[in-house]
Amino acid sequence: MKTAKSTRRVRVGVIATVAAGSLLLASCSAGGGVSAEPVDLGSGPAVSGSVKANALKGQTLTFVSYGGIYQDGQVAAAIAPFGAASGAKILQDGPTDNAKLKAQVNSGNVTWDVVDTTNIFAAQHCGELFMPLDTSIVDTSKIPAGLLTDKCSVPAMSYGLVVMYNTKKYGANPPTSWADFYDTDKFPGKRGIQGNGDIDPGLFEGALLADGVSADSMYPIDDKRALKKMASIRKDMVFWSTGAQAQQLLEAGQVDMALLWSGRAYSAVKNGAAYAPMWNQWMPEADALAVPVGAKNPKASMAMINYYLGSEQQAKLTELTSYSPVNTDSKPKLDELAQSFVTTTPERVKDAFKLDNSWWAENHDEMVTAYTNWLAG
Amino acid sequence: MVTVQAPVAGSTTADRVIDQAAPSKRGGRLGLLAPAGLLLIVGLIVPLVIMLWYAFTDPSVGLGNFRWYLGDAVQQRILLRTFTTAVNVTVVCVLLGYPYAYAMVAAGPKLRAVLTLLVLVPFWTSLMVRTFAWVILLQDHGPVRTLLATLGLGEVQLIRTNLGVVIGMSQILLPFFVMPLYAVITNIDRRLILASSGLGAGPLTSFFRIWLPLSLPGVGAGSLIVFISSLGFYVTPALLGSPGNSLISQQIFTQVNGLLQWGRAGTMGVVLVVITFAILAILALVSRRSTRRIEGVRS
Numbered sequence: 251m252k253t254a255k256s257t258r259r260v261r262v263g264v265i266a267t268v269a270a271g272s273l274l275l276a277s278c279s280a281g282g283g284v285s286a287e288p289v290d291l292g293s294g295p296a297v298s299g300s301v302k303a304n305a306l307k308g309q310t311l312t313f314v315s316y317g318g319i320y321q322d323g324q325v326a327a328a329i330a331p332f333g334a335a336s337g338a339k340i341l342q343d344g345p346t347d348n349a350k351l352k353a354q355v356n357s358g359n360v361t362w363d364v365v366d367t368t369n370i371f372a373a374q375h376c377g378e379l380f381m382p383l384d385t386s387i388v389d390t391s392k393i394p395a396g397l398l399t400d401k402c403s404v405p406a407m408s409y410g411l412v413v414m415y416n417t418k419k420y421g422a423n424p425p426t427s428w429a430d431f432y433d434t435d436k437f438p439g440k441r442g443i444q445g446n447g448d449i450d451p452g453l454f455e456g457a458l459l460a461d462g463v464s465a466d467s468m469y470p471i472d473d474k475r476a477l478k479k480m481a482s483i484r485k486d487m488v489f490w491s492t493g494a495q496a497q498q499l500l501e502a503g504q505v506d507m508a509l510l511w512s513g514r515a516y517s518a519v520k521n522g523a524a525y526a527p528m529w530n531q532w533m534p535e536a537d538a539l540a541v542p543v544g545a546k547n548p549k550a551s552m553a554m555i556n557y558y559l560g561s562e563q564q565a566k567l568t569e570l571t572s573y574s575p576v577n578t579d580s581k582p583k584l585d586e587l588a589q590s591f592v593t594t595t596p597e598r599v600k601d602a603f604k605l606d607n608s609w610w611a612e613n614h615d616e617m618v619t620a621y622t623n624w625l626a627g
Numbered sequence: 628m629v630t631v632q633a634p635v636a637g638s639t640t641a642d643r644v645i646d647q648a649a650p651s652k653r654g655g656r657l658g659l660l661a662p663a664g665l666l667l668i669v670g671l672i673v674p675l676v677i678m679l680w681y682a683f684t685d686p687s688v689g690l691g692n693f694r695w696y697l698g699d700a701v702q703q704r705i706l707l708r709t710f711t712t713a714v715n716v717t718v719v720c721v722l723l724g725y726p727y728a729y730a731m732v733a734a735g736p737k738l739r740a741v742l743t744l745l746v747l748v749p750f751w752t753s754l755m756v757r758t759f760a761w762v763i764l765l766q767d768h769g770p771v772r773t774l775l776a777t778l779g780l781g782e783v784q785l786i787r788t789n790l791g792v793v794i795g796m797s798q799i800l801l802p803f804f805v806m807p808l809y810a811v812i813t814n815i816d817r818r819l820i821l822a823s824s825g826l827g828a829g830p831l832t833s834f835f836r837i838w839l840p841l842s843l844p845g846v847g848a849g850s851l852i853v854f855i856s857s858l859g860f861y862v863t864p865a866l867l868g869s870p871g872n873s874l875i876s877q878q879i880f881t882q883v884n885g886l887l888q889w890g891r892a893g894t895m896g897v898v899l900v901v902i903t904f905a906i907l908a909i910l911a912l913v914s915r916r917s918t919r920r921i922e923g924v925r926s
Contacts (some may be wrong), residue, residue: 349884445870447881488787489869504767615886620883623701625870 268562271531289549291387299560307337310577311507314365315406316537317344323570324366324406328563332554351542353455355379360544363551368453372403372461372538373611380540387552389559392577394594396534399607403538406557407564407573409512410593410602411444411452411533414525416506425528433509434483439506442499443480445489449621451610452533455603456509459531470613480624489518489625500525511535516572516591527591531603534593536576569593670685675900678893679730685890692894701876702795706898709875710791712864713857719797721846721852724804728845731805732812758863761795762786765867787869794866796860803856804849811845812838840917851907875899 269349289309304398313329315321321344333340346367348358355378356362365380372380379618380402383390390404397405413431420437430437444450455468461479463472480487488505490496496510500518508515513528519525539558541551557563564575568582575582584592592598610617646801682692700851731742749757764771765785775783785791815838861876868874882892900912 290630347884348887349889352887447870447873447877448885489871491865491870502766502768617890618881618885622870622878626705626873626878627701 269344289547289553290375291549291553296387296389297386298392298556299563301332301336301553301557302339306553309337309547309550310339310341311363311547311550311554312341312343312361313364313366314343314346314362316321316346319548320573321366321573323516323567323573324558327570328416328558328560329446329554329565332557335557336550336553338554340549355543356446356581358544360542360546363545364549364554365540365542366406366537367403367540369397369399369403369405369536369538369607370610370614372540373400373607374402374614376402376611377543379543381543381545383541383555384549384552387549388556392472392559392561392579394576394578394599396599396604397536397576399536400611403540404557404559405536405576406539407567408534408536408576408593409573410535410598411450411456412512412515413508413516413528413532414454414500414508414510414515415528416503416596417524417526419506424526425507427461427528427530428456431509431528432457432479432483437507440486440488440504441483442488442490442496442505442508444496444509445625446491447618447622449614449618450533450535450606451607452507452535452603454617455533455605456531459603465531465603469609471609471617472524473617477620477624482619497521512591512593513571513573516588520587529598529601532598532601534599534602535605657757660907663828678861678896680893680895681889683890685888685893692890693898695891696894696898702895704879705873705875706902708789708872709858709899710902711790712796712874713854715793716796716800717850717854719793720801720804721850723797724801724808724849724868725842725846728805728808728812731809746802746805754799756861757799758866759796761791761798762866765794786867787871789868789872792864792868792872792874794852795863796857799863800853800856803852804888807848807852808842808845811848812842815841843917844914847910850908 272474289305290302291305309476311333313325321342324342329340329342332338343362346365348367348371351362351365354362376382382401383404388404390398393404394408397408399405412423413428415437416439417424425431432440434441444453454471454473457476457479458468458472459465461475463475467479488499490499490508490510493511493514493557495516496508497518499505499508500510500515500523501521503523508525512532515525515527539555541548541555545551559577561575561577561579561581564577564580564584566603567573568575568580569584572588572591574592576594578594582592593602683689685692726792727742727746732820734742763769766772767786767788772785775781819837819841820833823837824830828836859876861880862872864872864874865877870877879892879895882888882895892894
C-alpha cells in the first residue's frame with residue numbers, strides 16, 4: 251500500500267518536473283532570436299550629448315542602475331531627456347544585480363538594454379556578458395583621462411575611495427598619508443573599512459603604500475603582504491558592508507578614520523559629521539555603463555549611452571547626485587562643500603593614485619577570495 | 628488568533644483514517660493536494676534540481692566544486708559556525724520560550740490574551756524592521772551597551788559579534804518556538820497532574836515525570852523550526868554581525884553575486900541541505916524512540 255502510494259507520487263513528481271522544466275525552457279527560448287530593428291542614427295561622427303531627433307520612435311529601452319537618488323538623478327539628467335529627444339519609450343529596472351544579468355545573457359532572454367555596473371565588473375566580463383561599444387555611435391573623446399577601462403563600457407560617473415578623519419580628534423595634527431591611516435600608535439582610534447564580500451581596487455594598494463611599497467612596483471599586488479599590514483590594526487577595524495552603513499559610522503562618530511566612497515563621505519559631512527578628507531593618494535573609482543550581450547537593439551542602447559555622456563547631462567547629474575562628471579567640458583553649479591568633493595578637477599587628479607584597472611579585471615576574483623577568507627577566518 | 632498545529636500530535640490517527648477510506652475517495656483527497664504540490668514542484672523541487680545541476684556541472688562536469696568546498700579550511704569554519712549559531716539560537720529560544728509558553732497556559736484568559744499578543748506583535752513586524760531596531764539597540768553608543776556599562780558590567784561588544792547575531796535571531800525566531808509549543812501543551816490533560824499528585828507525587832515529580840515528557844513533542848517541533856530557519860538566515864547576520872563572523876548564507880551570496888560562481892554556490896547549498904537532512908533523520912530516530920516510551924507510559 252505504502253509503496254504503491256509513494257511510487258505514484260514519484261511518478262507524478264517526475265512528470266510535473268519535466269513539464270515545469272519544459273515550460274521554463276520554452277519561455278527562455280521565446281525571448282531569444284528577436285532581431286534588432288533597423289535604426290538610423292544619422293550620418294557623421296557621434297557627438298556626446300546628442301541624438302538624431304525621433305530616431306528611435308516606437309522603440310522601448312530599459313535602463314538599469316542602483317536605485318535611490320543616484321538612479322533618479324541619472325534619469326532626470328540624461329535618460330528621460332534622451333527618451334524625449336529620440337522618441338524611445340524608457341523603462342527602468344534596478345538595482346543592478348550581476349547574477350540576474352548573467353542569467354539573462356545565459357538564457358538569451360535579455361530584457362536590460364543599458365546597465366550601470368562597476369568598471370571592474372564590466373572590464374572583467376567584456377565580450378562575455380557585455381558587448382564592445384561602437385565608437386562611431388559613442389563619442390568617448392570628452393571622457394577624462396584614465397577613466398576608460400575597457401572596450402565594452404564608459405564611465406557612468408566617477409568618485410573615489412578616500413580616507414576620512416575625525417577633525418575633532420586629529421584636527422590639530424591630521425593624517426597625511428596611508429602610513430598614518432595604518433599607524434594606530436601615532437593616530438590611536440578605530441578605523442572603518444569595507445567588508446561586504448567584495449573588494450574595491452585601492453584597499454590593498456593603500457595597505458601596501460603604508461607598508462612601504464612604491465607606486466611604481468605596486469602590480470602585481472602582493473595580497474599576502476597587504477593582508478599582513480591590515481592584520482596589524484585588525485583589532486581597531488570596524489567593517490562596513492553598505493555605503494549607508496559607512497556614512498552612518500561617520501555620522502554616529504563610531505570610527506576615528508574611515509576608508510569609504512567619496513559620495514557617502516560628502517553626504518556624512520553635509521549632515522554635520524565632523525570629518526575631513528585626506529586626498530593624498532586617494533583611489534579613483536567609477537561606475538560603468540555597458541550593453542549586455544544579446545540586448546535587443548544594441549545601436550539604440552549605445553545611442554542612449556552617447557547621450558548620457560554629454561557635458562550638460564553630466565553637469566546636471568553631478569548637481570543632483572554629487573558624483574563627479576565624466577565629461578571634461580562639464581561645469582556643474584555646486585556649493586563650496588559639494589565642489590570640494592568633485593574628484594575630476596585637475597588638483598584631485600594630480601593627487602590620485604594610478605590604479606591598474608586592467609590588472610584588477612584579471613585578478614578581481616582571486617583578490618575577493620583572499621580578502622573574504624581573511625575576513626571570515 | 629493564529630494557531631499553529633504541531634506536526635506531531637494526532638498524525639498517526641489521521642494516517643489511519645486515510646488508509647481506511649475507499650480508493651476513489653482517496654484519489655479525490657490527493658487531488659486536493661495538487662495546488663500545493665504544484666507550488667512545491669515549481670518553487671522547491673525544480674530549483675533544487677537546478678542547484679544540483681550547477682553543483683556538478685559548473686564550470687566543468689565533475690566533483691571539482693565539492694573538492695574545493697571540502698578542502699577549504701575557511702569554508703569549513705564558516706559551516707561549523709553556521710551550525711553552532713543555529714544551535715545557540717535554538718537553545719536560547721527553548722530557555723526563553725518554554726517558561727513563556729507555560730505561563731500562557733497557566734494564566735487566566737485576560738493575561739493569556741496579553742501574553743499571546745506580545746508574541747504575535749513581533750511576529751507580524753517585518754524582519755527588516757526588527758533587525759534595524761536591534762542595530763540601534765546594540766550599537767556602540769546604543770542603549771544596551773550604555774545600560775550594561777552603567778550597571779558596572781563593563782564594555783561589552785554587542786554589534787558586529789556573533790553574540791549580537793544570536794540575540795537578534797533569537798528574538799526574531801522566538802514566536803516560531805512558542806506557538807507550536809503552546810499548541811501542544813494547551814492540550815495536555817491536566818487531570819493527569821491531579822492524578823499524579825493524588826498518587827503522592829510532589830510538584831517537581833509531577834512536572835518532570837508527567838508534564839515535561841508530554842510537552843516534548845511541542846519542544847521538538849518548535850526547536851526544529853527555529854533550528855532550520857536559523858541555518859538560512861541572511862539579513863540579520865549581515866547587519867548585526869561582521870564579515871569576521873559571517874555565516875554560510877553570506878558566503879553563498881558572495882559566490883552567486885560577487886564572483887558569479889554558481890557551481891560553488893550550488894555546492895554549498897547541497898552540502899547544507901544534506902547535513903540538515905542528516906541531522907533531521909537522527910532527530911527523527913531519537914524522538915520516535917522517546918515517543919514510544921511516552922506511549923508506553925500512557926498505555
